[in-house]
Amino acid sequence: MNVPIFDGDRIVIVAGVGNKPTDYDEADVRQLTLLMTGMWHSVQRKRDEEALRDSEEKCRQVLENANDAIFIAQDGFIKFPNPQLAIISGYSLEELTKKPFLGFVHQKIGNSLPQHTKGGCREKMSPTHIPFGSEQIREYSMGGIEQRVS
Numbered sequence: 430m431n432v433p434i435f436d437g438d439r440i441v442i443v444a445g446v447g448n449k450p451t452d453y454d455e456a457d458v459r460q461l462t463l464l465m466t467g468m469w470h471s472v473q474r475k476r477d478e479e480a481l482r483d484s485e486e487k488c489r490q491v492l493e494n495a496n497d498a499i500f501i502a503q504d505g506f507i508k509f510p511n512p513q514l515a516i517i518s519g520y521s522l523e524e525l526t527k528k529p530f531l532g533f534v535h536q537k538i539g540n541s542l543p544q545h546t547k548g549g550c551r552e553k554m555s556p557t558h559i560p561f562g563s564e565q566i567r568e569y570s571m572g573g574i575e576q577r578v579s
Contacts, residue, residue, distance in 0.1 A: 432458055434465045442469055502530040 430453040434442040444465040449457070492499055498514035500507045507514075510525040518525065518533065 430457065430461070432461045432465065434462065434469050436469065436473075500525070505529050505531070507533070 430447070430449075431443055431445040433440045434444065442465050444461055446453075446457075446461060492509075492511045495511055495513055498511065498517050500510040500514050502508070507525045507528070507530050510522050512522065514525060515522050520528070
């Protein structure tokens with residue numbers, strides 16, 4: 430007896446069994462289909478986990494080797510800073526995650542940030558225009574608002 434296993438409209442496995450002393454019936458087809466469908470889902474899950482691990486590793490490599498400072502500001506603190514941020518700021522990666530984010534932002538910009546960040550702002554800030562630490566950057570953009578810093 431052969432049973433095809435489908436993923437959508439595509440056959441992904443053809444399972445075959447033999448040597449049963451009696452004829453195969455619908456119960457046998459159902460059992461073989463359930464067994465092989467479960468096996469296919471397990472194979473897919475393993476492939477997905479491998480792809481996720483590969484993607485995470487590529488992302489980690491990009492972040493760790495970037496020439497730009499990259500981080501996530503969340504709940505008022507820096508999360509997931511990359512090594513370049515530590516080089517630019519002069520703080521260790523551990524120190525960066527323990528200090529409030531607004532303490533690193535130029536005062537003229539820092540005063541206007543809270544009104545844009547309350548309630549979980551999803552607007553993008555251009556990371557090439559944010560004054561950070563002692564770096565002198567002349568303008569930034571957040572949610573379409575342009576400001577100059579002298």
